[in-house]
Amino acid sequence: MFKDATINEIDLAVIQSYQSFQQYRKYSLKQRADLMRAIAIELELCGDELIQNAMNETNLPESRLRGERARTIFQLTGYADACEKADWLDVRIDTAIADKVPPKPDIRKTMIPLGPVVVFGSSNFPFAYSTAGGDTACALAAGCSVIIKAHPAHAQTSEMVANAIHRAIKKNNFPEHLFAHIHGATFEVGKALVTHPLVKAVGFTGSFAGGKQLFDWGNQRKEPIPVFAEMGSVNPVFLLNEKLSQSATEIAKQFAASITLGVGQFCTNPGLIIGIKSDALNQFQTKVQSEIEDIVPAKMLHAGIAKAFFEKKENALQQSNVSLIAKGKFAADELSGEPTIAKVDAKTFLQNPLLHQEVFGPYSLLVECDDMNEMNEVANKLEGQLTASIIATENDLNENIELMDAIQNLCGRIILNGVPTGVEVCRSMMHGGPYPATTDARFTAVGADGIKRFARPIAYQNWNNDLLPDELKNENPLNIWRMINNEWTKNKID
Amino acid sequence: MFKDATINEIDLAVIQSYQSFQQYRKYSLKQRADLMRAIAIELELCGDELIQNAMNETNLPESRLRGERARTIFQLTGYADACEKADWLDVRIDTAIADKVPPKPDIRKTMIPLGPVVVFGSSNFPFAYSTAGGDTACALAAGCSVIIKAHPAHAQTSEMVANAIHRAIKKNNFPEHLFAHIHGATFEVGKALVTHPLVKAVGFTGSFAGGKQLFDWGNQRKEPIPVFAEMGSVNPVFLLNEKLSQSATEIAKQFAASITLGVGQFCTNPGLIIGIKSDALNQFQTKVQSEIEDIVPAKMLHAGIAKAFFEKKENALQQSNVSLIAKGKFAADELSGEPTIAKVDAKTFLQNPLLHQEVFGPYSLLVECDDMNEMNEVANKLEGQLTASIIATENDLNENIELMDAIQNLCGRIILNGVPTGVEVCRSMMHGGPYPATTDARFTAVGADGIKRFARPIAYQNWNNDLLPDELKNENPLNIWRMINNEWTKNKID
Numbered sequence: 003m004f005k006d007a008t009i010n011e012i013d014l015a016v017i018q019s020y021q022s023f024q025q026y027r028k029y030s031l032k033q034r035a036d037l038m039r040a041i042a043i044e045l046e047l048c049g050d051e052l053i054q055n056a057m058n059e060t061n062l063p064e065s066r067l068r069g070e071r072a073r074t075i076f077q078l079t080g081y082a083d084a085c086e087k088a089d090w091l092d093v094r095i096d097t098a099i100a101d102k103v104p105p106k107p108d109i110r111k112t113m114i115p116l117g118p119v120v121v122f123g124s125s126n127f128p129f130a131y132s133t134a135g136g137d138t139a140c141a142l143a144a145g146c147s148v149i150i151k152a153h154p155a156h157a158q159t160s161e162m163v164a165n166a167i168h169r170a171i172k173k174n175n176f177p178e179h180l181f182a183h184i185h186g187a188t189f190e191v192g193k194a195l196v197t198h199p200l201v202k203a204v205g206f207t208g209s210f211a212g213g214k215q216l217f218d219w220g221n222q223r224k225e226p227i228p229v230f231a232e233m234g235s236v237n238p239v240f241l242l243n244e245k246l247s248q249s250a251t252e253i254a255k256q257f258a259a260s261i262t263l264g265v266g267q268f269c270t271n272p273g274l275i276i277g278i279k280s281d282a283l284n285q286f287q288t289k290v291q292s293e294i295e296d297i298v299p300a301k302m303l304h305a306g307i308a309k310a311f312f313e314k315k316e317n318a319l320q321q322s323n324v325s326l327i328a329k330g331k332f333a334a335d336e337l338s339g340e341p342t343i344a345k346v347d348a349k350t351f352l353q354n355p356l357l358h359q360e361v362f363g364p365y366s367l368l369v370e371c372d373d374m375n376e377m378n379e380v381a382n383k384l385e386g387q388l389t390a391s392i393i394a395t396e397n398d399l400n401e402n403i404e405l406m407d408a409i410q411n412l413c414g415r416i417i418l419n420g421v422p423t424g425v426e427v428c429r430s431m432m433h434g435g436p437y438p439a440t441t442d443a444r445f446t447a448v449g450a451d452g453i454k455r456f457a458r459p460i461a462y463q464n465w466n467n468d469l470l471p472d473e474l475k476n477e478n479p480l481n482i483w484r485m486i487n488n489e490w491t492k493n494k495i496d
Numbered sequence: 497m498f499k500d501a502t503i504n505e506i507d508l509a510v511i512q513s514y515q516s517f518q519q520y521r522k523y524s525l526k527q528r529a530d531l532m533r534a535i536a537i538e539l540e541l542c543g544d545e546l547i548q549n550a551m552n553e554t555n556l557p558e559s560r561l562r563g564e565r566a567r568t569i570f571q572l573t574g575y576a577d578a579c580e581k582a583d584w585l586d587v588r589i590d591t592a593i594a595d596k597v598p599p600k601p602d603i604r605k606t607m608i609p610l611g612p613v614v615v616f617g618s619s620n621f622p623f624a625y626s627t628a629g630g631d632t633a634c635a636l637a638a639g640c641s642v643i644i645k646a647h648p649a650h651a652q653t654s655e656m657v658a659n660a661i662h663r664a665i666k667k668n669n670f671p672e673h674l675f676a677h678i679h680g681a682t683f684e685v686g687k688a689l690v691t692h693p694l695v696k697a698v699g700f701t702g703s704f705a706g707g708k709q710l711f712d713w714g715n716q717r718k719e720p721i722p723v724f725a726e727m728g729s730v731n732p733v734f735l736l737n738e739k740l741s742q743s744a745t746e747i748a749k750q751f752a753a754s755i756t757l758g759v760g761q762f763c764t765n766p767g768l769i770i771g772i773k774s775d776a777l778n779q780f781q782t783k784v785q786s787e788i789e790d791i792v793p794a795k796m797l798h799a800g801i802a803k804a805f806f807e808k809k810e811n812a813l814q815q816s817n818v819s820l821i822a823k824g825k826f827a828a829d830e831l832s833g834e835p836t837i838a839k840v841d842a843k844t845f846l847q848n849p850l851l852h853q854e855v856f857g858p859y860s861l862l863v864e865c866d867d868m869n870e871m872n873e874v875a876n877k878l879e880g881q882l883t884a885s886i887i888a889t890e891n892d893l894n895e896n897i898e899l900m901d902a903i904q905n906l907c908g909r910i911i912l913n914g915v916p917t918g919v920e921v922c923r924s925m926m927h928g929g930p931y932p933a934t935t936d937a938r939f940t941a942v943g944a945d946g947i948k949r950f951a952r953p954i955a956y957q958n959w960n961n962d963l964l965p966d967e968l969k970n971e972n973p974l975n976i977w978r979m980i981n982n983e984w985t986k987n988k989i990d
Contacts, residue, residue, distance in 0.1 A: 024901065089979070094924040107914060109924040114904060116937070221715045225931050228938065399963055407518065410608060415955040420601060429982055430588040430603040432955035437719045443610070443952040444722065458937040461909040461926035469893055483984050485583070488923060490977050490984065
C-alpha cells in the first residue's frame with residue numbers, strides 16, 4: 003500500500019529534520035509541552051476512524067485499542083507535564099568562590115537535546131509504542147526532532163497518526179519538519195535511517211534480532227550513537243512454597259489471565275514460571291490447565307507473528323523432556339494464537355538454552371525444580387529481563403535471600419505477588435533491564451524518566467545570566483527545584 | 497618491572513571481583529562512603545614516598561603531584577558525601593491507588609550497581625584519573641567492585657595506591673576482592689578484561705585509539721556492556737571581536753599559560769584558537785609569541801608521549817599553509833615538550849581534517865577567519881568536544897547567536913571569558929561531550945553525577961516495606977529527598 007522510502011527521500015527527510023531540530027531545540031519547555039498536548043488533542047480528534055483502521059490492521063479488539071489510545075494521550079500529556087516541570091533536567095548550580103585558590107568559577111548544568119531521533123514503531127502497540135508513542139513523546143520533550151519508521155503491519159494507522167501530528171505542528175506553527183514519517187518494509191530503509199550522519203539517537207521496541215541489528219549499526223557508525231532497543235524478555239515468575247500452598251488456585255487464575263492477555267503479545271508476558279515440586283504446584287498446574295483449556299484463541303497481530311509463534315512454540319515443545327500441559331480451544335484460523343503451557347524439569351531447562359528464549363505470544367513454560375537450590379540455579383542462569391515476579395509470603399522472602407539477590411541482578415522491575423503485564427505509566431516505572439532485555443539497562447522506555455535517553459548534560463561556566471537557559475537563571479523564573487551548592491532548593495540566587 | 501597478568505590470572509581476578517561484588521552490593525550507602533573515606537586516609541598516609549615515586553615515573557613536578565593527590569582525596573570524600581546523600585539514586589515513589597481501574601500498584605524506583613567495573617588508569621593523572629581516581633570513586637559509590645588496569649607508565653605508583661586501597665579494605669573488613677589491581681602493557685590484557693563475561697562496565701581516560709578499541713570490544717561482546725571512554729578533545733576557543741579589541745594582551749597571557757600548563761598534558765588543553773583577522777588578533781598573536789618564547793620546556797610524562805607529541809606537531813606544521821608562529825626555548829632533552837603555536841587560515845583548516853585532530857601536549861593552532869561567517873563554518877565543522885571557550889562581551893554574544901548555537905551543539909561545557917583547563921570537581925561539572933570526546937555524551941567523568949555511569953534503575957512493585965532498600969522505605973530512614981507522586985519531598989509515607 004505504501005511504497006518504501008528511497009535512499010534519497012530518507013536523506014532529504016533527515017536533513018529537513020535536522021534543520022527543524024535546530025529551531026525546535028531553542029523552544030521553551032512550555033512550548034514543547036504545548037505541542038505534545040496539541041498532538042494529544044489531534045489524536046483524540048481522529049475519532050472512531052482511527053480505531054477502526056487499527057482494528058483492521060492489527061486484529062486487536064476495539065476496547066483494547068480505545069484503551070491504548072487513551073494511554074498514548076496520557077503519555078503525551080503526562081510527559082508534557084514532566085517536561086515543563088523540568089526536574090528531568092537535573093539542574094546543578096555551583097556558585098563562584100572568588101577567594102578560593104585558584105578561584106572557583108560559577109558553573110551551571112542542565113540538559114540539551116541530542117538531535118534528530120529515529121523511532122521504530124512496534125507491532126504490538128500501534129499507538130502507545132509507535133508513531134505518537136512513548137519514544138516520540140520522550141524525544142519531543144527532550145527537544146529533539148523525530149523521524150518515525152512506520153511499522154509495515156499497521157502502516158495506514160501510522161499514517162493517520164502521523165497526519166494528526168502534522169496537523170498539531172501546523173496549527174501551532176512549529177517547525178514543519180520537526181516530525182517525519184517514513185514507510186519501509188525492508189532492511190535498507192532501517193539501515194539508511196540509523197546510519198545517516200545527522201541522526202543522533204534511535205528508539206526501538208520489538209524483537210531481539212531487530213533491536214540488536216540497529217544497535218550494531220549505531221555502534222559501527224563513524225560517530226556512534228545511542229540506540230535504545232527494548233527487546234525480548236521471558237519475565238520469569240518464581241513461585242515460593244508457603245505462598246503457593248496458601249493460594250495455588252487463585253495464583254493460577256491470575257497467571258492464566260496474564261499469559262493470555264492480549265493474545266500474549268506483550269513484552270512483559272510471563273513466559274516462564276518456576277516452581278518447586280509439591281502438591282501445591284500440582285494444584286497450581288491443574289488450575290492453569292482448566293483455565294487455559296477454556297480459552298478461545300484470538301487472532302494475533304499479523305501473519306508473520308502468528309507463524310513465528312507457532313514455529314517457536316512447536317520447536318520448544320519438541321525439545322526433549324518438554325511436555326505440553328495445556329492448550330486453549332481449537333481454532334482453524336491460521337492467525338489464531340493458541341494459548342499453550344508446557345512443562346520441563348529444571349535440570350533439562352538449565353542445560354537447554356533454547357528453552358530460555360522468548361516465544362512471543364500466549365505461551366508459558368513451567369519449570370519444575372527439586373528444591374530451592376535448583377530454583378536459585380535457574381535464577382542465576384537466566385539472561386537479563388524486563389521483569390521478574392515473586393509469589394511469596396514474608397517468610398518465603400526472608401528465608402530465600404539468595405533468590406532475592408539473584409532476581410535483583412537479573413531484571414529492571416521486580417513484582418511481589420502480582421503479574422508483570424500492565425506497565426503503569428508513572429515516574430517510578432522502570433521498563434528496561436539488563437541485556438538482552440534492552441541495549442542499555444541504565445534507561446527506561448516507560449515513564450517521563452525515558453526523556454533522558456535523548457538528552458545530554460551541558461555545563462555553562464562563568465556564563466552571562468541573561469543568556470543562560472531559563473532553568474539556570476539566577477531568578478529561577480521557572481520556579482523549579484534546583485541543586486545549588488549541593489542542596490535542593492527553589493530559591494533564587496542573589 | 498611488573499609482569500603482565502596472564503589470562504588465567506585475569507580470569508581469577510574477575511571471578512573473585514564478582515564474588516566480592518555480590519557481598520558489597522548489599523552494603524549500605526554509609527558503609528560505601530566510609531570505605532571511600534578510609535581509602536582517602538590511606539592515600540594521605542602514603543606520604544612523601546608516594547609523591548617521590550610518582551615524580552620519578554611521570555616527570556610531573558612535586559607541587560602538581562601534591563595538588564593532584566589532594567584532589568584525589570577530595571574526590572573520594574566528596575563522592576562519599578554524595579553517595580550517602582543518595583540524591584544520585586533518583587528515588588521515585590508512586591503510591592498505590594486501589595480504586596483506579598485497574599488498580600494502580602505501589603511502585604518505587606532506586607539505583608543498583610551494574611557489577612564489576614574495569615578502570616583503565618590514565619597516563620596524565622597518576623592519582624586523580626588512575627588507581628584511586630574518579631572512576632574508581634564513582635564505581636565504589638555505585639556499589640560496584642573495581643578492577644584496575646594499571647597504566648604501565650606509572651605502574652609502581654599504581655601499585656602503591658592499590659596497596660593503600662587494599663589496606664583500607666582489610667582494616668575495615670570489606671570483601672577482600674572488592675578491588676583488584678592488574679598490570680599489563682599489552683593489548684591482550686586489556687582485551688581479556690573488557691571481554692570477560694563477568695565484567696559489567698568499563699571506565700577509561702586516554703587516547704581516542706585506545707578508548708575506541710575498548711568501546712568496540714565492549715559492544716561486540718555476547719552481552720554488550722557500557723564503556724565510558726573519555727578520549728581526545730581540541731577544546732576550541734573562539735575569540736570575538738569586541739572583547740579581543742578590549743583586552744587582547746591579557747587574553748593572550750591567559751591562554752599562553754593555559755596551553756602550556758602541565759606541559760599541555762590535559763584533555764582540556766586549548767588546542768585550537770579561532771579568531772577573525774584584525775589588529776586585535778595581531779596584537780593577541782604578538783603577545784602569545786612573546787609569552788611562549790619565554791617558556792623553558794619541561795619534561796613530558798614519558799618517552800612515548802613525547803615522541804607522539806613531536807611527530808603530531810611536526811606533521812601538523814608540515815601541512816600546507818600552516819606556519820609556525822611561536823615556540824618555547826630550546827631544550828636538548830628528548831623528553832621535553834616544546835611549547836608550539838601554529839597558524840593557518842580558516843579555508844585551509846576547513847579542508848584539512850588532520851588539523852582538527854588533537855596534538856596531545858603544549859600545542860595550539862590559531863585559525864584565522866575572514867569574518868564571522870567563516871568562524872561559524874569552523875564551529876559547525878568541528879567534531880564533538882569536551883569544552884569550548886568563548887571570549888566575548890555581552891554585545892559579542894548577542895550579535896552572534898548562530899555561533900552560540902553551533903558551540904552548544906558541539907561540547908559538554910562552555911566557558912565564557914575563561915580557560916578550559918582547571919576542571920572543578922563539583923556537582924555542576926560536565927566533563928564529557930559528543931563523540932569523539934567521549935563514547936556517550938549523556939554521562940560525565942568528573943563530579944558525583946559520574947556515579948550514574950555504573951548504576952541502573954530498578955523498580956520494586958507492590959513490595960514489602962521491611963524488605964525494600966532503606967531509601968525506598970515508608971519511614972524515609974535516610975531522610976533524603978524523594979519524588980513521591982511527582983513531588984519532591986522528605987516526608988514519610990503513612
